[in-house]
Amino acid sequence: MSERVEPFEEETAPTGPAADAVALLQELIRAGCVNDGTPGSGQEIRAVRVLQRFLAPAIAAGRLETHVFEAAPGRASLVARVRGTDDAAPVLGLLGHLDVVPVDPNGWTRNPFGGELIDGEVWGRGAVDMLYLTAVFATVVRELALAPERPRGGLVLLAVADEEAGGEHGIHWLVREHPEAVRVTEAISESGGMRMGRHVAIEVAEKGSAGRRLVIHGKPGHASIPYGATSAAYRVGEVLQRLGEVMPAAELGELWDAFVAARIDDPELAERLRDPVRLDAALPLLGGIAGYAHAVSRVTISPTVLRAGKTHNVIPPLGTIDLDIRTLPGTSDAEVDELLRAVLGELASGVEIRHLRGWAATSSSPDTPLYAAIERAVAAVAAAPTVPIMAAGGSDARVLRELGIPAYGYGILGPGWSYERYREGVHGNDERIDVASVELSLAALRRIVAERIGAERIAAR
Structure with missing residues (x-):
């Protein structure tokens, strides 16, 4: 306690x-x-x-x-x-x-x-x-x-x-x-409502979800005689290592520039963040906002649940990794599977991809009478401009x-x-x-x- x-x-x-x-x-x-x-x-x-x-x-x-x-x-x-x-x-x-x-x-x-x-x-x-x-x-x-x-x-x-x-x-x-x-x-x-520099953030979009389960097969055997068997647990480890080493590339959407303009005062840093090639090297300079910037600038892949084996003396023939995948607007299920195969590289041939629950990213245009009313109300009450953002x-x-x-x-x-x-x-x-x-x-x-x-x-x- x-x-x-x-x-x-x-x-x-x-x-x-x-x-x-x-x-x-x-x-x-x-x-x-x-x-x-x-x-x-x-x-x-x-x-x-x-x-x-x-x-x-x-x-x-x-x-x-x-x-x-x-x-x-x-x-x-x-x-x-x-x-x-x-x-x-x-x-x-x-x-x-x-x-x-x-x-x-x-x-x-x-x-x-x-x-x-x-x-x-x-x-x-x-x-x-x-x-x-x-x-x-x-x-x-x-x-x-x-x-x-x-x-x-x-x-x-x-x-x-x-x-x-x-x-x-x-x-x-x-x-x-x-x-x-x-x-x-x-x-x-x-x-919404959090401060991005002098701006008040209003959420107009949120990422989608494309849950996946990776199924990895091995060859079972008695755990006391591991030679000749292939533990799915080892293969799970290899897949995890690959997922940790390879990061999906940045894809800067229409809300990215507004976020950078609202939050980043340093012109040189802002220029680097607007370049998808240089963005990742600049993330450590962002402090506490780096996680948000990373999340909304790409598809993210997070392993969350691992399974392999049922009893201590049997080399497991099967392992699974559940992935929480958050997608950008316009990303299809087929594109998610293609991205996973690209990330896994040569390991992909030994991994089965199964679909879990998901939904598409959604957005509402900031060019509506309601958003304009929100802008005017924020300006009147908080003396601050708004910035439209995407929620991770x-x-x-x-x-x-x-x-x-x-x-x-x-x-x-x-x-x-x-x-x-x-x-x-x-x-x-x-x-x-x-x-x-x-x-x-x-x-x-x-x-x-x-x-x-x-x-x-x-x-x-």
């Missing part, structure tokens, strides 16, 4: 515009909807009940339609809809998830499900990923539902289950089984993009929230978010909602 710090006195909850969002965030953390990937985990119904209590005044006023959908017992999602007066106006979706990843309590200095407010920060698993935004989304939906005038367009809170394990009990199930419930024309979700990981937003719905990763984190700090908080120990970031995200979202669906009163709060 890690050494615990002396407890501070918990601060009084903020009294400004973000008070409701902060209080809701604390309750969502305390719901503890931990998703370990098993069907019965998550139990997001607890967070759904928290949201129902929070939204109760708007529901009672008859201005908010809410529906609870359970893909399996306890695996619940909440959809809350404010209908507009004009059926031709935009319907903006606010896509947040309710589940969080597991916690190792030994790595925490405070209760990971306490939701404590300490020195202006709310502590707890999911504070950054992404309960602070789910709380902000719900706060704006309640405010709009209780406003004296109906908006011209619609606003929909999609508070879903199972994002952390792929969404089969959440957004995927909703789209398949209840498509009318998730009907929106545009959406914002997570994976995945989110539920890809499901909406696959339906042709523009979707962006949103947020405005405080000036000290570099990309590196954001990544440390996501799934890390002592996860926490500052109240200032909640306030910024809330203020900008009000402006976005006002502009997109004609709810002027909400922007004035």
Whole structure:
């Protein structure tokens, strides 16, 4: 168990515009909807009940339609809809998830499900990923539902289950089984708001996934007489060594130049990064942002699960390596297999490639009215420009993009929230978010909602 710090006195909850969002965030953390990937985990119904209590005044006023959908017992999602007066106006979706990843309590200095407010920060698993935004989304939906005038367009809170394990009990199930419930024309979700230099990053794309299993055959025998046998374990090692030695080449997409311009101040270094031949040699000069730069500039291949042998006295005839492969926009399954064979070289003839679960990379153009509204809101609230970025990981937003719905990763984190700090908080120990970031995200979202669906009163709060 890690050494615990002396407890501070918990601060009084903020009294400004973000008070409701902060209080809701604390309750969502305390719901503890931990998703370990098993069907019965998550139990997001607890967070759904928290949201129902929070939204109760708007529901009672008859201005908010809410529906609870359970893909399996306890695996619940909440959809809350404010209908507009004009059926031709935009319907903006606010896509947040309710589940969080597991916690190792030994790595925490405070209760990971306490939701404590300490020195202006709310502590707890999911504070950054992404309960602070789910709380902000719900706060704006309640405010709009209780406003004296109906908006011209619609606003929909999609508070879903199972994002952390792929969404089969959440957004995927909703789209398949209840498509009318998730009907929106545009959406914002997570994976934005971190600072890239003086810019606020807004996610417009995310890499795809092309999981593969490499099957490697050997010749079995009794382990006491290894001569003449061929252990698949040795061959697994040879394949791993090759995967570690050969890196896929850089492929600089249309978002790369904007990232370099926003984050890199040194002109000479920026020039090297824009050259795919010289890029890799420059990565060590990037410090904490190097991992992100490496990931979004190429297809990445990461061995994650190894298997060989079942008992100690039998030389294994079969070994497998599971690969987490993240792809760039436009990369096909055939191209992934071709890349693997090229990386393996002469070893490829002895390796069978099997396909695991995957999905294509997705993107939304930054040339849309919603992205323009986000730009204006960020400029007004944070006095900062935006930069469109690609996420190295995945989110539920890809499901909406696959339906042709523009979707962006949103947020405005405080000036000290570099990309590196954001990544440390996501799934890390002592996860926490500052109240200032909640306030910024809330203020900008009000402006976005006002502009997109004609709810002027909400922007004035």
